[in-house]
Amino acid sequence: YNGAYSYFDIEAVDHKKLLVQNNLSEILNIQHLQQKNWSHKFHFGLDYFSNKSNQLNFYCFINPYSNEQDGIVTIKELFDDASVNSFHYNKDEKDKNRSFYASLFYKHLFSNPKKELIFDINYYNLKAQNSTFFSDYNTSVLQISNSEPYQNSLNSRLNFSFPLNKNIILDTGLKQSLTFLRDNANSSFNYNQMVSAAYALATYT
Numbered sequence: 001y002n003g004a005y006s007y008f009d010i011e012a013v014d015h016k017k018l019l020v021q022n023n024l025s026e027i028l029n030i031q032h033l034q035q036k037n038w039s040h041k042f043h044f045g046l047d048y049f050s051n052k053s054n055q056l057n058f059y060c061f062i063n064p065y066s067n068e069q070d071g072i073v074t075i076k077e078l079f080d081d082a083s084v085n086s087f088h089y090n091k092d093e094k095d096k097n098r099s100f101y102a103s104l105f106y107k108h109l110f111s112n113p114k115k116e117l118i119f120d121i122n123y124y125n126l127k128a129q130n131s132t133f134f135s136d137y138n139t140s141v142l143q144i145s146n147s148e149p150y151q152n153s154l155n156s157r158l159n160f161s162f163p164l165n166k167n168i169i170l171d172t173g174l175k176q177s178l179t180f181l182r183d184n185a186n187s188s189f190n191y192n193q194m195v196s197a198a199y200a201l202a203t204y205t
Contacts, residue, residue, distance in 0.1 A: 001042050008035040026078040033071035040064055053109045060102035068093040089134045089142065097128040114163045121156040148184035171201040
């Protein structure tokens, strides 16, 4: 297990100036925020050797975490150093995330130590709910930004290595990668990717 927890005060200033025909326009964005970050990561691993020729490794983690910045946002519009408009908003973020990862690795050694078979597969999943609320001092909500990312990824590889002679080793194998991305708060976003490949690699030593 490893965890992290941090609360920091942040002051961010964004100052833009625009000079048009000797008239100066300015936009000043001032944010007084409190950063609220925490993370809890739980690990589990297992190594198993049935004999000198067979090795099996398993590892996984689950990680709930959050990164939020809450506070007050002030936007000022100035024209020739005189304030024209001034707006004050409360910013409130809700950020909930959970990631999960698991991997499995297997290796078999043949009688020739340079001849081996390897198979590994790993899986990653992310599920999140991220929202940002802007409201005025009357607590009426002026703007909401909401997203719910969801990701699934699966990668696998099968590799066979064997010597062609005392100086050349040939690696042959198959790889496959699957990725699925979507936003549960936005049905128009949906991304899928599948990659399959065969390969061969000769190494001279």
